[in-house]
Amino acid sequence: MPMSLNRRSLRRNLLRSCLAAGLLAAGGASVQLLPPLRTAIARPATAALSRQSFVAAAVQRSGPAVVTLETSRSMPTSSVSGLPPALLQDPMFRQFFGLKGGRAPSSQVQRGQGSGVLFDSQGLLLTNAHVVDNADQLMVGLADGRRVPGRVVGKDTLTDLAVVRLEGKGPWPTASLGNSDRLQVGDWAIAVGNPFGLENTVTLGIVSNLNRNVSQLGISGKRLDLIQTDAAINPGNSGGPLLNADGEVIGINTLVRTGPGAGLGFAIPINRARAIAKQLVETGRARHPMIGIGLSPVPASTPGAAIPPGAVIRSVQPGGPAARAGLREEDVIVAIDGTAMADPAAVVSAIERRGIGDALIVTVRRGGSTLDVSLTPVDMSSLSRP
Incomplete structure (x- = not known):
């Protein structure tokens, strides 16, 4: 009897072992499913990393074309100190104020720095006009460590833009221009x-x-x-x-x-x-359209009231497009080519976008009437400011 119990006990133990082994096998099978789960979890993390690094990709694309501009120009000592050169050269003045040296330098070098971007494989770059203004010397540093002289091709102060050409052998990296x-x-x-x-x-x-x-x-x-x-x-x-x-x-x-x-x-x-x-x-220069008028905002009807839209013509250049078209002082420009004008800046922008030689329709309010006037802008250099 004890022997029989022992056999049954042994069988039960074997059965438990087999069941345990089966569970482990099932557990092992379930573990095999984890790799696809890990892959599924990893994909969003990779996508997130991609979204975070779009800046790096953008900079890698155009960053090599970004340059440093180092400028220098000589300025008279009087411009730097604010004192007349003759006074600075006076020995008694220099001795009284303890200025060392026999003679004051007649000029001083002023240095400046800015940035630019290469947009043409021939070594042309865009920068601001104020960066290169009055520069006697211009040195351009590239992202790859090269330093080459630059020459100003042209500049336009009205838009604060300038083009510089690199004085050296390429190849030159270029940036892609968008819209x-x-x-x-x-x-x-x-x-x-x-x-x-x-x-x-x-x-x-x-x-x-x-x-x-x-x-x-x-x-x-x-x-x-x-x-x-x-x-x-x-x-x-x-x-x-x-x-x-x-x-x-x-x-x-x-x-x-x-x-x-x-x-x-x-x-x-x-x-x-x-x-x-x-x-x-x-x-070497930029042309800007002009119709020969001076503008100011439309005055409010009462103090503190909102400024009405439009632009008041305060002056008209004799012989200019506006004068030839019959526009007068105190006319109020309310639209150009059917687009309402909010203020003088909107009028200037509309004329600038139209360009030189392209006719436009100016709608003005004169007294109680509204008039449409056709005129054609000309190059600003052909007119003096009113």
Whole structure:
């Protein structure tokens, strides 16, 4: 009996062992299913990594074409110190104020730095006019470490753009130019440049707004509608590119707001920059359309009231397109080619977009009547300002 119990006990133990082995086998089978599960988990992580590194891909595409511009120019000592050169050369004056040396230097070298971007394999680059303005010498540093002299092909102060040609043998890296007309508020914006001399600095933001006229920033004497971005733009970034998520140049960095509202950056749309660059390369100068009028905002009907849309003609240039078409002082421009004009900046932008030699219809309000006047803009250089 005890022997029989032992056999039954042995069988039960064997059965338990077999069942346990079966469970382990089943467990082993389930473990074999984990690799596909791990793959399924890894895919979203890889996708997330790809989304995070689009900036790196964009910079790799156009970053090699971003350059540093180092400028130098000689300035008279009087311009630097604010004192007349004759006084600085006077021995008694120098002895009284403890100025060392026999004679004061007649000039002092002023150095500057900015950024630019190569857009042509022949060694042409875009930058800001204010970066190269009055430069006696210009040295260009490339991302691969090369340093070559540069020569200003042409510059346009109205749009703050300049084209520089590298004086050396290529090959030269070039950036891909995008289409700024397709930009939307909220698109990615990547600023590349050399702020404070820190080469190849990259910052990320978005397109905060479009068509910001420089007059809204308190800047006069320019003809620019700008891209606004929150990508950090600092001194030394001027002339560098603003890229989209694909690494295409969508703008040329030009302005940064300091003080109250700091952190706002502005770039010249690349379509505008490309058109100006073409003229600078071909002729050394840019042409701007003008109709020969001076404008101001429409005054509010009562103090504190909203300013009405439109632009008041305050002066008319004799012999200019506006005068020949019969426009008068105190006429109010309310539309151009059927598009309502909000303010003087909108009028200037509309004329600039139309171009030289292309007729346009100007709708004005005169007294209680509305008139449509046809006129053709001419090159600004052919007219003096009213």
